[in-house]
Amino acid sequence: MRMPEPKAAVIARRDTIVRELKRLCPAPEAVIDGDDALRPYETDGLSAYRQAPLAVVLPQSTEEVAAVLRYCRDEGIPVLGRGAGTSLSGGAMPTADGVVISMMKMRDVLDLDFENRTATIEAGTTNIAITQACEHEGFFYAPDPSSQLACSIGGNVANNAGGAHCLKYGVTTNNLLGVKLVTLDGEVLEIGGKYLEPAGLDLLGLVCGSEGQLGIITEVTVRILRAPEGARPMLLGFQSNEQAGACVDAIINSGIIPVALEFMDRPAIHAVEAFVHAGYPLDVEAVLIIEVEGSEAEIDTLLERIAEIAARFEPAFSRISRDAQEAAAIWLGRKSAFGAIGRISPDYICIDGTIPTSKLPETLHHIGDLGRTYGLEIANIFHAGDGNLHPLILYNANAEGELAKAERCAADILKLCVDMEGCLSGEHGVGIEKRELMRYQFTAAELALQERVKHAFDREGLLNVGKVFPFDEDRPAEAA
Amino acid sequence: MAEFAPADEAGVVDAVREARASGEAIEIGGGCSRQGFGRPVQAGHTLRLKGVSGVELYRPGELVLRVRAGTPLAEVEATLDEAGQALPFEPPDLRVLLGSDGAVPTVGGLVATNLSGPARIVAGALRDSLIGVRFVDGDGEVNRSGGRVMKNVTGLDLVKLQAGAHGTLGVLTEVTFKVLPKPQDTLTIALVGLSSEAAGEAMRAALATPFEVSAAAYLPNSVAARSGVNEIARADASAVLLRLAYFGEFLPRRGRDLIAALDLAAPIVELPADASAVLWREVRDATLLTEPRERAVWRISTAPTAGPGLLTMLGREIGAEGFFDWAGGLLWLATDAAGDAGAARIRAALEPLGGHATLVRAPSPVRAAVDVFEPQPEPVLALTKRIKASIDPDRLLNPGRMYAGV
Ligand SMILES: Cc1cc2nc3c(=O)[nH]c(=O)nc-3n(C[C@H](O)[C@H](O)[C@H](O)COP(=O)(O)OP(=O)(O)OC[C@H]3O[C@@H](n4cnc5c(N)ncnc54)[C@H](O)[C@@H]3O)c2cc1C
Numbered sequence: 001m002r003m004p005e006p007k008a009a010v011i012a013r014r015d016t017i018v019r020e021l022k023r024l025c026p027a028p029e030a031v032i033d034g035d036d037a038l039r040p041y042e043t044d045g046l047s048a049y050r051q052a053p054l055a056v057v058l059p060q061s062t063e064e065v066a067a068v069l070r071y072c073r074d075e076g077i078p079v080l081g082r083g084a085g086t087s088l089s090g091g092a093m094p095t096a097d098g099v100v101i102s103m104m105k106m107r108d109v110l111d112l113d114f115e116n117r118t119a120t121i122e123a124g125t126t127n128i129a130i131t132q133a134c135e136h137e138g139f140f141y142a143p144d145p146s147s148q149l150a151c152s153i154g155g156n157v158a159n160n161a162g163g164a165h166c167l168k169y170g171v172t173t174n175n176l177l178g179v180k181l182v183t184l185d186g187e188v189l190e191i192g193g194k195y196l197e198p199a200g201l202d203l204l205g206l207v208c209g210s211e212g213q214l215g216i217i218t219e220v221t222v223r224i225l226r227a228p229e230g231a232r233p234m235l236l237g238f239q240s241n242e243q244a245g246a247c248v249d250a251i252i253n254s255g256i257i258p259v260a261l262e263f264m265d266r267p268a269i270h271a272v273e274a275f276v277h278a279g280y281p282l283d284v285e286a287v288l289i290i291e292v293e294g295s296e297a298e299i300d301t302l303l304e305r306i307a308e309i310a311a312r313f314e315p316a317f318s319r320i321s322r323d324a325q326e327a328a329a330i331w332l333g334r335k336s337a338f339g340a341i342g343r344i345s346p347d348y349i350c351i352d353g354t355i356p357t358s359k360l361p362e363t364l365h366h367i368g369d370l371g372r373t374y375g376l377e378i379a380n381i382f383h384a385g386d387g388n389l390h391p392l393i394l395y396n397a398n399a400e401g402e403l404a405k406a407e408r409c410a411a412d413i414l415k416l417c418v419d420m421e422g423c424l425s426g427e428h429g430v431g432i433e434k435r436e437l438m439r440y441q442f443t444a445a446e447l448a449l450q451e452r453v454k455h456a457f458d459r460e461g462l463l464n465v466g467k468v469f470p471f472d473e474d475r476p477a478e479a480a
Numbered sequence: 481m482a483e484f485a486p487a488d489e490a491g492v493v494d495a496v497r498e499a500r501a502s503g504e505a506i507e508i509g510g511g512c513s514r515q516g517f518g519r520p521v522q523a524g525h526t527l528r529l530k531g532v533s534g535v536e537l538y539r540p541g542e543l544v545l546r547v548r549a550g551t552p553l554a555e556v557e558a559t560l561d562e563a564g565q566a567l568p569f570e571p572p573d574l575r576v577l578l579g580s581d582g583a584v585p586t587v588g589g590l591v592a593t594n595l596s597g598p599a600r601i602v603a604g605a606l607r608d609s610l611i612g613v614r615f616v617d618g619d620g621e622v623n624r625s626g627g628r629v630m631k632n633v634t635g636l637d638l639v640k641l642q643a644g645a646h647g648t649l650g651v652l653t654e655v656t657f658k659v660l661p662k663p664q665d666t667l668t669i670a671l672v673g674l675s676s677e678a679a680g681e682a683m684r685a686a687l688a689t690p691f692e693v694s695a696a697a698y699l700p701n702s703v704a705a706r707s708g709v710n711e712i713a714r715a716d717a718s719a720v721l722l723r724l725a726y727f728g729e730f731l732p733r734r735g736r737d738l739i740a741a742l743d744l745a746a747p748i749v750e751l752p753a754d755a756s757a758v759l760w761r762e763v764r765d766a767t768l769l770t771e772p773r774e775r776a777v778w779r780i781s782t783a784p785t786a787g788p789g790l791l792t793m794l795g796r797e798i799g800a801e802g803f804f805d806w807a808g809g810l811l812w813l814a815t816d817a818a819g820d821a822g823a824a825r826i827r828a829a830l831e832p833l834g835g836h837a838t839l840v841r842a843p844s845p846v847r848a849a850v851d852v853f854e855p856q857p858e859p860v861l862a863l864t865k866r867i868k869a870s871i872d873p874d875r876l877l878n879p880g881r882m883y884a885g886v
Pocket of ligand 1: 044045078080081082083084085086088090091092123144146147150151152154155156157158159160161162163164188209211214215216217218292338371427428464
């Protein structure tokens with residue numbers, strides 16, 4: 001993966017830079033520089049690509065972040081914000097001449113306001129910690145990425161993370177009320193707050209999902225919600241993807257919006273059954289996990305109604321969970337899916353594109369063809385209610401040329417998503433992974449406009465360089 | 481100077497290029513029902529989007545609707561209604577309030593102003609339902625952002641940026657919404673005679689229950705008296721309104737449990753669906769504050785806990801009259817339009833509470849003299865100007881509509 005040419009002049013000043021960072025962030029162990037110590041920062045969840053940074057700094061306050069940014073701007077040093085490093089698109093991979101600002105020492109819950117139904121937390125706080133902090137009052141934070149035990153809320157905002165329950169509750173941007181954003185100039189912008197509508201242009205909407213291109217987020221205010229009375233899923237199995245896809249359409253047409261509507265295909269079902277024995281049917285092409293919320297009686301009514309709708313599509317299998325234990329069993333399969341795939345294949349690429357839900361069967365058909373063309377097995381797991389696909393391409397990194405082949409296959413699947421009038425990323429972001437494919441989705445003028453908007457925030461072009469925007473061979477290296 | 485009325489997007493591109501060549505700015509309008517909202521624009525040309533109209537794509541099973549920007553809102557709502565669906569954010573119709581009764585609101589104007597109605601507390605704002613846009617920038621280039629899918633993190637989210645930009649960042653030509661099934665039934669519970677502070681508490685308590693209250697508003701006595709719904713108008717008392725919207729068979733139980741959870745001594749009135757619809761339209765469109773016409777009208781977004789106290793205080797200090805929605809988070813206020821229409825006092829009161837005030841209705845000279853939108857801190861204003869310059873470098877599109885110099 002080609003990255004902007006590191007600035008030799010910056011690398012040559014490494015000792016001075018480290019000394020200055022230590023002065024700006026004087027806490028013990030706030031600056032990391034030795035080769036071994038830098039290793040964990042070489043990569044993120046897209047571990048095929050690695051590059052050690054010049055140094056890592058772990059600020060303890062917004063003021064320290066501002067001071068570091070101002071210094072980096074003055075010295076022309078590239079900067080990268082980093083949360084937990086779980087990004088799957090390479091968004092948190094550094095450059096050799098860059099300073100990583102890790103938010104891992106800013107993890108406090110600053111304010112829980114049950115009356116206004118908001119939580120304000122530092123950007124390094126894990127996603128799960130927000131729900132943990134408010135669940136004693138019956139509240140929760142809705143977006144629930146599968147990585148929620150580890151990933152940070154700052155990273156969630158940067159990547160506009162989703163989760164299994166966004167069909168009803170929306171993704172990060174729909175649950176975000178405010179951020180403290182530090183610009184490269186070291187200015188601290190307070191955007192939004194405990195009120196629903198921020199003033200002026202929707203900077204909050206622009207920052208969310210901007211993958212660290214616009215500034216470093218140090219604090220986040222989110223809305224918290226009262227938890228539902230209850231929630232239970234059902235499991236349906238179908239003989240064809242077409243039937244499963246049509247069933248999704250029919251459920252949504254009926255006026256019922258389930259809180260989750262997840263899909264797994266045959267290879268995924270077989271992998272999880274071998275791994276966790278969740279009781280999924282093995283003789284079907286596809287399963288749907290459909291969860292609804294409400295009182296016990298309401299849940300029963302809704303699940304029965306969904307079962308009636310599904311009957312029109314001749315399900316080969318139908319199981320309604322009756323209690324928490326049965327509910328957990330149905331979710332167990334879905335939740336262990338990535339781990340299960342990891343067991344049957346030494347390596348896999350997890351793709352993240354979105355397509356219109358009406359094109360599910362057609363898209364799955366084409367993905368099957370691509371798998372056969374490349375000679376690679378592909379398991380499909382996705383959020384069917386919103387068309388967010390996660391095909392997993394299985395490969396063996398030790399076999400010569402397999403990674404490159406799997407990557408070509410992944411690129412073809414993502415292009416397919418665009419052809420289907422979908423997009424390259426539903427929740428993982430573009431990062432380095434899909435950078436070059438941006439040309440497939442956008443015109444040159446559109447990309448140029450997006451870059452100009454980035455430069456309205458980051459005038460020197462030092463924030464998270466080499467990501468999101470295509471980086472051509474013939475493009476001049478960033479000015480040293 | 482030119483009055484552009486293109487029939488399609490290519491015509492919009494031509495208009496922008498022509499304006500650019502002439503060096504004169506453009507004032508953009510759809511149906512112009514909200515033209516009186518925002519700062520007056522000084523521009524040589526006008527551009528009317530009415531001709532760029534029509535539904536392009538509607539898939540109920542996918543919850544997606546795509547229309548050209550000049551499409552009348554009424555057409556959109558009728559299309560959705562036929563399939564039992566609706567725009568989730570309950571778009572306000574401000575024509576009566578703004579005195580633009582004859583105008584035909586278009587979707588482009590709706591998106592440019594990003595106003596959402598009572599359901600915003602559960603369904604999100606317009607910008608949350610907006611998933612794709614096409615717009616022509618100040619260079620006359622067509623841009624797309626987002627698309628027709630709800631999950632999309634592909635490049636910068638210019639969709640959100642366009643919502644509420646009042647046409648200062650591009651001429652919208654096409655928008656795509658995520659839509660939702662219309663709730664099958666609604667039940668509105670009115671709690672009669674509470675003070676604004678007690679009302680605020682009751683509403684916040686209601687939202688802390690799991691019964692998915694879909695709207696929560698408070699009308700003080702004098703405002704309630706103007707309602708077209710007899711049960712409310714004749715009560716001679718204030719009213720807290722709590723709405724439940726779901727499958728009809730679930731509502732009675734939820735209503736009972738909600739009332740039990742609130743545990744209040746206040747008299748309770750249950751409103752049937754038709755009365756409930758009338759009442760929530762009055763709240764949504766702020767028509768309860770239409771008269772007297774000479775008064776200015778403000779829309780204030782603040783923390784729900786701050787709304788009730790603010791209403792009481794501004795009533796006492798500047799004679800403001802109003803009501804709140806969004807469980808206290810949205811305050812509609814009518815004030816004397818003389819001088820600054822109360823701007824200085826309102827904004828000073830908001831300062832310690834957080835939030836911002838927008839002058840929705842006032843005579844043109846007042847809108848020119850007073851900051852219609854909350855003045856921004858220096859670094860944010862500077863950034864806003866740089867964003868404007870990155871999309872509309874010659875400041876051709878609705879210059880000054882939101883802020884001087886933007
Ligand atoms: C097993 C697994 C399952 C996953 N499941 C999901 C899922 O269900 N849904 C989903 O949406 N994602 C999922 N992800 C992806 C990932 O967890 C999310 O993208 C997450 O939001 C990243 O958070 P992070 O703290 O790890 O960010 P990082 O990986 O550290 O950084 C991600 C990006 O955000 C930027 N960034 C991070 N913090 C800041 C900050 N404070 N200020 C500015 N920029 C910042 C970085 O520069 C980088 O570009 C999964 C990942 C894994 C490994």
